Amino acid sequence: MKAHLAEALHPSRDPADPADPPARNRRPCLPASVSRAASALPGVLMLLIVIGLNAHLQPDFFSADSLSSNLQNAAPVILICMAQAVVVLAGELDLSVGAGISLVNCALAGLPVLTGWDTGATCLVALAAALAAGVCNGVLVGYLRQSALIATFATSAIWFGVALLLMPQPGGTVPEVLGDWFAMRVGPVPLAAVPVVAAVALWAVLQRHRFGRRLIATGSSTEAVFKSGIDTRRIKLLAYVLAWLFVFGAALCISAETASGDARLGLPYTLNSVAAVVIGGISLAGGRGSMIGAISGALVLVLIGNVVYFAGIPSNYQELFKGAVIVVALGFTFIGARRSA
Amino acid sequence: MKEMLNSRRTLLLALVVLLLVGGQLVVPGFTNASQFANQLKIATFLGLFGISQTLVMMAGGQGLDLSVGAAATLGGMVGAALIDQGSAGLLLAFGAAALCGAVIGAINGVGITLFKVPPLVMTLAMGSLVDGALIVWSSVMHVNTAASPTLVALAGGGVAGVPTIAAFWLAAASLVWWFVDHSAWGRRLMATGANPTAARLTGGRVRHVRIAVYVASATIASLVGVLLVGYVGQAFLGLGTSYVLTSVVVAVIGGVSLAGGRGDYVAVAIAAIFLTVLTSLLTALQIGEAGRQCIFGATLLAFLAINGWSVKGRLSIG
Numbered sequence: 001m002k003a004h005l006a007e008a009l010h011p012s013r014d015p016a017d018p019a020d021p022p023a024r025n026r027r028p029c030l031p032a033s034v035s036r037a038a039s040a041l042p043g044v045l046m047l048l049i050v051i052g053l054n055a056h057l058q059p060d061f062f063s064a065d066s067l068s069s070n071l072q073n074a075a076p077v078i079l080i081c082m083a084q085a086v087v088v089l090a091g092e093l094d095l096s097v098g099a100g101i102s103l104v105n106c107a108l109a110g111l112p113v114l115t116g117w118d119t120g121a122t123c124l125v126a127l128a129a130a131l132a133a134g135v136c137n138g139v140l141v142g143y144l145r146q147s148a149l150i151a152t153f154a155t156s157a158i159w160f161g162v163a164l165l166l167m168p169q170p171g172g173t174v175p176e177v178l179g180d181w182f183a184m185r186v187g188p189v190p191l192a193a194v195p196v197v198a199a200v201a202l203w204a205v206l207q208r209h210r211f212g213r214r215l216i217a218t219g220s221s222t223e224a225v226f227k228s229g230i231d232t233r234r235i236k237l238l239a240y241v242l243a244w245l246f247v248f249g250a251a252l253c254i255s256a257e258t259a260s261g262d263a264r265l266g267l268p269y270t271l272n273s274v275a276a277v278v279i280g281g282i283s284l285a286g287g288r289g290s291m292i293g294a295i296s297g298a299l300v301l302v303l304i305g306n307v308v309y310f311a312g313i314p315s316n317y318q319e320l321f322k323g324a325v326i327v328v329a330l331g332f333t334f335i336g337a338r339r340s341a
Numbered sequence: 342m343k344e345m346l347n348s349r350r351t352l353l354l355a356l357v358v359l360l361l362v363g364g365q366l367v368v369p370g371f372t373n374a375s376q377f378a379n380q381l382k383i384a385t386f387l388g389l390f391g392i393s394q395t396l397v398m399m400a401g402g403q404g405l406d407l408s409v410g411a412a413a414t415l416g417g418m419v420g421a422a423l424i425d426q427g428s429a430g431l432l433l434a435f436g437a438a439a440l441c442g443a444v445i446g447a448i449n450g451v452g453i454t455l456f457k458v459p460p461l462v463m464t465l466a467m468g469s470l471v472d473g474a475l476i477v478w479s480s481v482m483h484v485n486t487a488a489s490p491t492l493v494a495l496a497g498g499g500v501a502g503v504p505t506i507a508a509f510w511l512a513a514a515s516l517v518w519w520f521v522d523h524s525a526w527g528r529r530l531m532a533t534g535a536n537p538t539a540a541r542l543t544g545g546r547v548r549h550v551r552i553a554v555y556v557a558s559a560t561i562a563s564l565v566g567v568l569l570v571g572y573v574g575q576a577f578l579g580l581g582t583s584y585v586l587t588s589v590v591v592a593v594i595g596g597v598s599l600a601g602g603r604g605d606y607v608a609v610a611i612a613a614i615f616l617t618v619l620t621s622l623l624t625a626l627q628i629g630e631a632g633r634q635c636i637f638g639a640t641l642l643a644f645l646a647i648n649g650w651s652v653k654g655r656l657s658i659g
Contacts, residue, residue, distance in 0.1 A: 154641035161634030320473030326466040
């Protein structure tokens, strides 16, 4: 019925009509899932190389002990990179995720001392603080349309300030339950994997549903999505809130690992998360890339440290290596962009 | 007259005066001469790094240079390594630093214009690469890192209570002001930032302008790095790191648009003084780092809001 109507309205759009531009010049259109996965290819490739180097340098790399300790190290980095990836896919950026880790960490370590709350209440308040910070960033960027770069840098100073207010000096102890739980293992699987698996599952579900689609669409063209009647401001706000849920998870892992509070703890994670997103092939312009890429990027950053350590390279080369990996990733992105152009 | 009252320069100047008067009332001795000279020195470095950021942001295309910190550290370390007692060594140090900066800037510019890497990523990667290389260099080669007496005198000294580097800054600021507001080059730069397509169609070479701007940015940062060595007394890793984001902040507070094509260096310079006075007032009031960070963030958000309003034309503080 609809086809008839369309034909009646646009009779010249007949496929056999010679006026219609020939289809052979058009590139075959890949399904979205395939092209998404393709963007992560360089990141995954680099991850395989780094895993290969790790396995070569450290013969027991694949043993359960080594894998689970690596996973414990990687869990917070993966989560924080996923947080950044969600925001970047929505076409924005969050430079306050590192300060967010500090905020949650200091809340976990400082609140029991300051207020005498028990573990459950402390965790709930820390979660509420993280989500409130996400809402704040989301409102600034989504609704007030401030530049994400500067606005989240400004809020980053505020979160860091609040973290310092809670814990002026490093120290204190995070509720012990967290540390115990983090170190636990069920068979060969460390419980540190739980938040990562939960985050990945959550994203996998969202990505297949309306919200995930709209988030990526908003990232690729906010204007088009807005004009098609979707409230992009709300999508961006929700993207920040989702990201800060992941930030909370990352902070929980880090706090469990260090077992104490430090307001400067999270700061280096901000730029690392951006680097991981770039390595993972997610376009900073938004809307292009996959979570697999971000996770690969995070693992590359973690495992590069291992390579430097086990190869006996002085640790002062680590920064240079990281810079080089990012530059190589940029090169890949450039080649990819040329091919699809 | 109305334009005068509404301009960003006047707003910032009024805020500076307000802070100084308020500071003098609350903390006696806040505005004495030595304190003043000290603040001027701190503001000078902030303002000089602000030149880099102002130029890059004006050229548009989401322009931003996050490698200024690394460029300054590189310039400072190379400068310190080449410096000796005489003034010839000083020239050599500045020359070598400028060359290093120009190379960094050229790579940034080519990556951003020809390879279309977003400036944020390109300059971040470049900064991390240079920082990494410097860590390796400083651990392998053991070269001089101390500033020579000439350099210390140049960067730390003063004539009649006015720091020498503040005079430098004044000269540099006038040059930038003339360049941006009154030269054909400056017009080209603004046009490129405001509308690259129109600039290209009217014969502007957008890529050339943008590459030139990144070269200028990193070169200035490297030269300032040498001065910074003279001020601090020694070159060390991470010399310029603290200026990376503060220089962006100064430019934003000074009203330079991240979208490009709009900006006024005089306002940026006053913004540098404003931020310095604000920081030192908070320190004098014995507000801890926690409070300082919060106030800093809130100030930046407030100016972002003003920038947003002035773009939409609801408020003309632009």
